[in-house]
Amino acid sequence: MLDTLALLLDKLALFFVTCAPPPPERVYRRGDLLEVPRTLFTHFGIYLGDGCVAHLIPDILPAVTSDARLLCSRVTNTRLLLGVLAKRASVRVDSVEDFAYGAAVWLNTHAMERGAGGRGRPDAEEAARRAESLLGSAPYSLLWNNCEHFVTWCRYGAARSLQTEQFCQWLKSLIRDQRNAVVAGLLGLACLARSGVSFGTALPAIFIPFTLWMAS
Known part of the structure; x- marks a missing residue:
């Protein structure tokens, strides 16, 4: 059973990872901000x-063991997905190849620099020292404490995620669109007509469209 679950999690994780030929070797400087594009x-x-x-990186092991040998091993897809669900992570040091996980590595010199708020180019050595000071177990949140929050704190002294901001902006526009409230209301009526009127069906059929309408 556990083997089947591990295989399923492994296959699911492949959806989130963009596989590509190993990136060519290039010279990076200490404190550089690197990024690896994934599917999502x-x-x-x-x-x-x-x-x-x-x-x-999300990792379930820091929540269940303190064995340094196990914690230093490469994070598998299963460990990563369970870490996301358990909201546990670790700040760790890996080789560029393990960090890339088969995808191309890009040197970030644009989007994050704009996020510095016009304070000029950040001190690269200070960014590296901040990263080293945080090594070890850490809480994790897909939206509020992810890898982008980590690097922006190291580079600029303020945790920020442009990816989260873009997602929240999209979600805000989705909620504010009154057409979604109408669609939710019609789906609720269809559900009531198919399943009959009961507390379990009437509450979501009324509450969800009402909430969307009031928020729009």
């Missing part, structure tokens, strides 16, 4: 030098 998001890390990257 971008993963971020801080380059520490000697081919190593510090990054925050």
Whole structure:
């Protein structure tokens, strides 16, 4: 049973990872902000030098063991997905290759610099030292404390995620669209007509469209 669950989680994780040929070798400087494009998001890390990257990654193991040997091993897809569900992560140091996980690595020199609020180029050495000071177990939230929050705090002293802001803006526009309230109301009526009127069907059929309408 556990083997089947692990295989299922492994297959599910492949949906979130963009597989590509190994990226060509290039020279990075200590404190550089690196990014790896995935299918649904971008993963971020801080380059520490000697081919190593510090990054925050969901990981269930810090919540269940303190064995340094196990914690230092490569994070598998199963560990990652269970970490997302348990809201646990670790700030760890991996090689550029393990950080990339088969995808291309990009040097971020644009979007994040605009996020600095006009304070000029951040100090790269300070960013690397901040990343090193946070190594170890950490709480995780897909929207409020992810890898992008980690790198922006290291680079600019303020945690921020452009990906989260874009998602919330999209969600806000979705909620404010009155047509969605109408669609939800029609679906609720269809559900009542199919399943009959009861507390379990009437409450969501009325409450969801009403909430969407009031928020729009």
